[in-house]
Amino acid sequence: MDTILDPGAGTSAAMTVKVTREELYELVWTVPMQRLAERYGISDVALAKSCRKLLIPVPPRGYWRRKETGRVPARPPLPRPRPGSRATVTLSLERKREPPPPSPELAARAAHEALPENRILVADRLSRPHPLVREAAAVLRPRSRRVDSVRPWRIDRCLDIRVTPKHLGRALRIFDALIKALDARGIQVSVVTDDRRRHTQVELYGETVAFWLEERTAPHPHVPTEAENKEGSAGRRKWDHVPSGQLRLRIENPFLESARKTWSDGHRAKLEDLLNDFVGGLAVVADGLRARTVRWKHQREEEEQRVRTLEQQVDRWTRAAQVRAFADEAERRASAKGVPVTPASELGEWLAWARRHADRLDPFKPPSASTG
Numbered sequence: 001m002d003t004i005l006d007p008g009a010g011t012s013a014a015m016t017v018k019v020t021r022e023e024l025y026e027l028v029w030t031v032p033m034q035r036l037a038e039r040y041g042i043s044d045v046a047l048a049k050s051c052r053k054l055l056i057p058v059p060p061r062g063y064w065r066r067k068e069t070g071r072v073p074a075r076p077p078l079p080r081p082r083p084g085s086r087a088t089v090t091l092s093l094e095r096k097r098e099p100p101p102p103s104p105e106l107a108a109r110a111a112h113e114a115l116p117e118n119r120i121l122v123a124d125r126l127s128r129p130h131p132l133v134r135e136a137a138a139v140l141r142p143r144s145r146r147v148d149s150v151r152p153w154r155i156d157r158c159l160d161i162r163v164t165p166k167h168l169g170r171a172l173r174i175f176d177a178l179i180k181a182l183d184a185r186g187i188q189v190s191v192v193t194d195d196r197r198r199h200t201q202v203e204l205y206g207e208t209v210a211f212w213l214e215e216r217t218a219p220h221p222h223v224p225t226e227a228e229n230k231e232g233s234a235g236r237r238k239w240d241h242v243p244s245g246q247l248r249l250r251i252e253n254p255f256l257e258s259a260r261k262t263w264s265d266g267h268r269a270k271l272e273d274l275l276n277d278f279v280g281g282l283a284v285v286a287d288g289l290r291a292r293t294v295r296w297k298h299q300r301e302e303e304e305q306r307v308r309t310l311e312q313q314v315d316r317w318t319r320a321a322q323v324r325a326f327a328d329e330a331e332r333r334a335s336a337k338g339v340p341v342t343p344a345s346e347l348g349e350w351l352a353w354a355r356r357h358a359d360r361l362d363p364f365k366p367p368s369a370s371t372g
Contacts, residue, residue: 018088021054025078028058035257050089055079102287105205109283112185113276120275122177126169130183132159132191133176140168157193160200160212164243171213171247178249178275185279204286207293210252211282216264217241247271249278256288313363320362327354 019027027036028051037044051058057076066073102110112118129137136158163171179189182202192199201210219241248264248271260281263274331351334341342348359365 020088021056021081022078024051024054024089025056028056029075032064033058034255038255054086054089055081103205103290106283106287110280113280118276120177120181120279122173122272122275124173126173126176129172129176130179132179132189133172135159136161136175137168137172141165156198157191158198159191160198160210162212162214163247164215167215167243167245167247171215174247174249174272174275175213177272178278181275181279187279187282202282202286204282205290207286207289209282209286209289211249212252213247213249216244216246216248218244249274251281251285253285255292256285259285259288316361316363320358320365323354323358323361327351327358330354 028047031039033047034044037047040047048058050056056078060073063073126133126137139156139158140161159175161168161171161175182189187202187204189200189202192201199210200212201208246265248262250263251259251261253259253261263271263278263281265271330347331341334347339347341351343352
């Protein structure tokens with residue numbers, strides 16, 4: 001990549017990067033488009049448009065989710081460029097901002113979650129479940145003898161839980177303890193659905209943070225079935241993604257790269273022991289989103305002020321041009337009628353005053369030239 005400093009912008013200028021087709025192709029298949037676009041200070045729509053112009057294939061919808069579970073689809077090769085097309089694209093590279101210091105609320109949340117008396121405990125049995133947990137249990141109870149599904153086949157309005165029936169009871173108990181603890185902290189959990197999936201989310205610091213509980217899967221070499229051998233389709237399927245029994249909580253966080261997203265069963269601790277850390281993680285993401293919202297609001301206000309200033313300058317410049325044109329026309333008509341327009345005459349003094357006023361209006365005239 002060739003890096004260019006924008007001349008005329010001084011040391012505080014943003015930098016631009018010239019990226020070849022091959023480099024951009026590798027980037028978009030290594031980093032999610034939205035995250036890559038944020039890194040370069042452009043929108044993901046603009047980045048996708050650049051890829052289309054350069055004939056660069058991009059990951060399909062759901063690619064990164066499948067990659068996390070080990071199901072990585074084949075990457076299409078980079079086609080040859082069009083004859084005469086550009087070989088590079090120029091992207092704006094923003095200077096990396098220093099992360100803002102933690103807010104007082106975030107520090108207080110971390111201290112609260114660290115106290116032993118505030119530890120979130122998961123019961124051995126589901127007793128008097130939270131209404132959201134009770135609804136989820138009714139929706140997610142297996143309706144067939146199939147036991148390998150990690151998510152329900154219907155998009156019902158319930159908690160976002162993606163586990164096999166064998167571990168559903170444990171998942172419900174974890175969610176029940178978590179939701180009741182969040183309620184006690186004044187953090188309300190809600191469930192919404194759209195055409196594709198259900199969302200479990202909290203409102204914190206004025207921001208919405210979505211999360212879910214899932215069972216991890218592990219790739220295992222596929223063993224062809226007898227039917228596959230008979231059909232001649234053996235070998236087409238390389239891997240089976242087998243539920244592992246390990247549960248994890250995940251925060252949906254496409255904007256904050258540095259914030260933690262996952263809390264899962266491990267060798268040292270079970271997920272039940274990490275719920276206070278997870279609540280702190282929700283607060284970290286909400287605080288980061290709030291800082292991003294404040295930054296975007298500030299940038300929007302700055303842009304609006306620039307627009308107002310520009311429009312004021314255009315208005316002043318237009319008025320100045322109109323005043324000068326009016327003074328010139330008044331002088332022309334007076335001369336045609338034989339009216340004296342010498343500097344000492346009444347009309348001459350008025351014309352000089354009118355032109356000085358035009359200079360004061362004109363944004364292109366320096367102050368020293370528009371006074372007197």
